[in-house]
Amino acid sequence: MALLESINCPDDLKKLTIAEMEALAEEIRDLLIERVSINGGHLASNLGSVELTIALHHVFDSPRDRIIWDVGHQAYVHKILTGRRDLFHTIRREGGISGFPKRSESVHDAFDTGHSSTSISAALGMAEGKRNAGAAGDVIAVIGDGAMTSGLAFEGLNHAGHLGRKLIVILNDNDMSISPNVGALSGYLHRLMTGVFYNRVKKETKQILEGIPRVGESMLKMARRAEDTFKGLFAPGMLFEELGFEYVGPVDGHRVEALVETLHKVREFDWPTLVHVITKKGKGYEPAEKNPSRFHGIGPFDIETGEPQASASAVTTPALSKVFGDALTALAAQDARIVAVTAAMTAGTGLESFAKAFPRRFYDVGIAEPHAATFAAGLAAEGMRPVVAVYSTFLQRSYDEIIHDVCLQNLPVVFALDRAGIVGEDGPTHHGVFDLSYLRHIPNLMLMAPRDENELRRMLKTALDHIGPSAIRFPRGKALGPVADAAIEPIPGARAEVLREGGDVVICALGAVVKDAVAAAGILHGNGVEATVINARFVKPMDEELISGYVSRIGRIVTVEENAAQGGFGSAVAEMLIRRNIFNTKTAMVGIPDRFIEHGSRRSLLDKLGVSASGIAAEAERILM
Numbered sequence: 001m002a003l004l005e006s007i008n009c010p011d012d013l014k015k016l017t018i019a020e021m022e023a024l025a026e027e028i029r030d031l032l033i034e035r036v037s038i039n040g041g042h043l044a045s046n047l048g049s050v051e052l053t054i055a056l057h058h059v060f061d062s063p064r065d066r067i068i069w070d071v072g073h074q075a076y077v078h079k080i081l082t083g084r085r086d087l088f089h090t091i092r093r094e095g096g097i098s099g100f101p102k103r104s105e106s107v108h109d110a111f112d113t114g115h116s117s118t119s120i121s122a123a124l125g126m127a128e129g130k131r132n133a134g135a136a137g138d139v140i141a142v143i144g145d146g147a148m149t150s151g152l153a154f155e156g157l158n159h160a161g162h163l164g165r166k167l168i169v170i171l172n173d174n175d176m177s178i179s180p181n182v183g184a185l186s187g188y189l190h191r192l193m194t195g196v197f198y199n200r201v202k203k204e205t206k207q208i209l210e211g212i213p214r215v216g217e218s219m220l221k222m223a224r225r226a227e228d229t230f231k232g233l234f235a236p237g238m239l240f241e242e243l244g245f246e247y248v249g250p251v252d253g254h255r256v257e258a259l260v261e262t263l264h265k266v267r268e269f270d271w272p273t274l275v276h277v278i279t280k281k282g283k284g285y286e287p288a289e290k291n292p293s294r295f296h297g298i299g300p301f302d303i304e305t306g307e308p309q310a311s312a313s314a315v316t317t318p319a320l321s322k323v324f325g326d327a328l329t330a331l332a333a334q335d336a337r338i339v340a341v342t343a344a345m346t347a348g349t350g351l352e353s354f355a356k357a358f359p360r361r362f363y364d365v366g367i368a369e370p371h372a373a374t375f376a377a378g379l380a381a382e383g384m385r386p387v388v389a390v391y392s393t394f395l396q397r398s399y400d401e402i403i404h405d406v407c408l409q410n411l412p413v414v415f416a417l418d419r420a421g422i423v424g425e426d427g428p429t430h431h432g433v434f435d436l437s438y439l440r441h442i443p444n445l446m447l448m449a450p451r452d453e454n455e456l457r458r459m460l461k462t463a464l465d466h467i468g469p470s471a472i473r474f475p476r477g478k479a480l481g482p483v484a485d486a487a488i489e490p491i492p493g494a495r496a497e498v499l500r501e502g503g504d505v506v507i508c509a510l511g512a513v514v515k516d517a518v519a520a521a522g523i524l525h526g527n528g529v530e531a532t533v534i535n536a537r538f539v540k541p542m543d544e545e546l547i548s549g550y551v552s553r554i555g556r557i558v559t560v561e562e563n564a565a566q567g568g569f570g571s572a573v574a575e576m577l578i579r580r581n582i583f584n585t586k587t588a589m590v591g592i593p594d595r596f597i598e599h600g601s602r603r604s605l606l607d608k609l610g611v612s613a614s615g616i617a618a619e620a621e622r623i624l625m
């Protein structure tokens with residue numbers, strides 16, 4: 001690590017020769033592989049952008065020049081080069097540096113990211129902000145081909161092209177999203193990369209012009225002579241040129257010299273420029289090159305084999321995502337109307353088996369959650385039963401589409417919200433702690449959360465039988481392991497379930513935290529306190545009769561959820577009690593407090609927040625005093 005030891009800030013990079021920067025790239029790769037194999041994290045995307053990051057910091061002057069990393073999962077190299085090499089071993093650990101750019105962490109992190117496709121809009125805003133403030137410096141957005149599939153990215157391009165002022169967009173094209181990238185844009189970029197597009201257009205144009213006698217011949221000569229004009233008309237990247245960007249590329253993203261030369265050139269341009277850089281996801285580490293999807297985001301692994309560390313796979317129950325995907329596949333075998341929709345998260349949402357079994361009924365729409373919601377509404381309007389499998393945090397993007405396109409028309413779209421609750425090491429951009437709050441006030445929407453995998457399967461069936469929109473939210477993690485029901489039966493009548501009776505306090509919990517509520521009742525019993533434990537199951541429609549009956553008799557209730565306490569399940573219960581004139585109640589709400597939660601292990605964060613058996617028991621004791 002001789003070279004890397006000498007790089008403490010981007011200025012140190014400016015002194016390096018091309019050969020030294022190439023050697024530095026290899027040192028950085030070793031560090032990335034070593035550390036991610038221990039801490040887990042986003043390996044493949046970082047391995048693919050090592051040379052690009054070095055070249056950017058060699059040519060530009062951060063922090064005066066702003067570099068904005070789209071999604072931000074590929075910013076590890078940037079962190080290493082901007083003064084955080086010695087902290088790199090703490091990445092994604094509680095109290096350590098974040099796995100994403102954070103303005104609060106470094107002046108070199110120009111903009112916080114985590115959700116995809118924001119970089120161009122943010123960069124344009126910053127460029128205009130600088131211009132209005134009279135501040136010097138360039139703004140560069142680095143965006144992947146996956147992130148480019150989002151409408152938001154095109155909104156940014158469209159506006160930037162319209163303004164026509166200096167902005168640099170680096171398109172880091174590795175032909176991969178998490179899984180292989182999808183869509184017409186992906187095909188277009190691929191053709192640009194291979195040069196087929198340029199050659200075909202050139203050939204076809206030549207044929208057309210030659211086909212016009214005399215005039216055609218002279219036009220062809222003119223076109224040949226005016227090489228620039230010809231290129232301007234038919235050059236690759238025409239899509240971007242039409243949007244008002246100068247297209248530069250494709251550039252080999254692993255050749256430092258080519259990158260440095262190109263970046264020096266575009267730095268001089270005074271107009272919107274898009275640099276098309278071709279990289280290989282997982283570059284330099286064979287297991288990641290061979291299987292970039294698995295190494296996109298990965299837990300601790302063995303460097304020699306690339307296989308997960310034994311401890312990471314010790315729990316043998318399947319992930320809830322897989323339980324969901326398998327149940328959906330089973331139900332789809334009986335109902336040809338069931339179709340599945342994902343926004344670039346096939347593996348993450350457990351849909352691989354569905355995609356294999358029903359390729360014609362499976363849609364990966366790209367990183368386009370708002371489109372996914374409205375697309376599903378369209379499917380439902382034609383009699384299909386679409387299930388949109390999506391992470392809770394990413395569905396935040398689709399708020400208006402859920403209201404306007406799905407619920408207002410009472411269309412039977414099922415939203416299956418994975419990673420609902422604290423996700424752990426990815427931190428605040430990825431915690432799914434707002435969905436109950438942003439969904440429960442929408443008319444027509446049935447909203448539920450299962451306490452275990454059996455209930456997840458039953459709720460899926462309940463949702464698919466329901467004539468209207470519905471959402472099921474469940475957390476990241478493994479299934480609990482009760483014996484699976486033989487058949488997948490719906491839950492009749494949106495009923496809650498009483499798991500234990502006791503006269504001192506009601507603990508009313510929703511979702512996977514029901515198991516903590518049961519454990520809390522055990523702790524309380526040891527202290528001479530008897531609790532009734534209710535598994536609420538439904539936020540909407542809520543089983544008001546059952547819950548209010550127990551509360552009015554006992555007079556004390558602790559609500560428990562893995563969602564923001566504000567506007568979530570506990571709020572819904574409180575509103576219901578007030579509506580029913582049940583005032584003489586001592587109430588406590590266990591949930592996520594009104595602040596953004598940092599990164600760390602899921603269990604440790606939940607313990608700290610009191611969303612745990614002991615936290616629930618403590619709240620019950622408090623209102624008993």
Ligand SMILES: Cc1ncc(C[n+]2csc(CCOP(=O)(O)OP(=O)(O)O)c2C)c(N)n1
Pocket residue numbers: 045048071073074114115116143144145146147148172174176177178281343344345367369394397
């Ligand atoms: C709104 C949103 N949806 C989904 C994701 C999950 N996600 C993270 S990275 C990624 C793929 C990004 O692909 P690309 O931009 O090509 O970057 P690469 O990792 O290939 O370098 C996805 C789908 C996200 N971060 N944000």
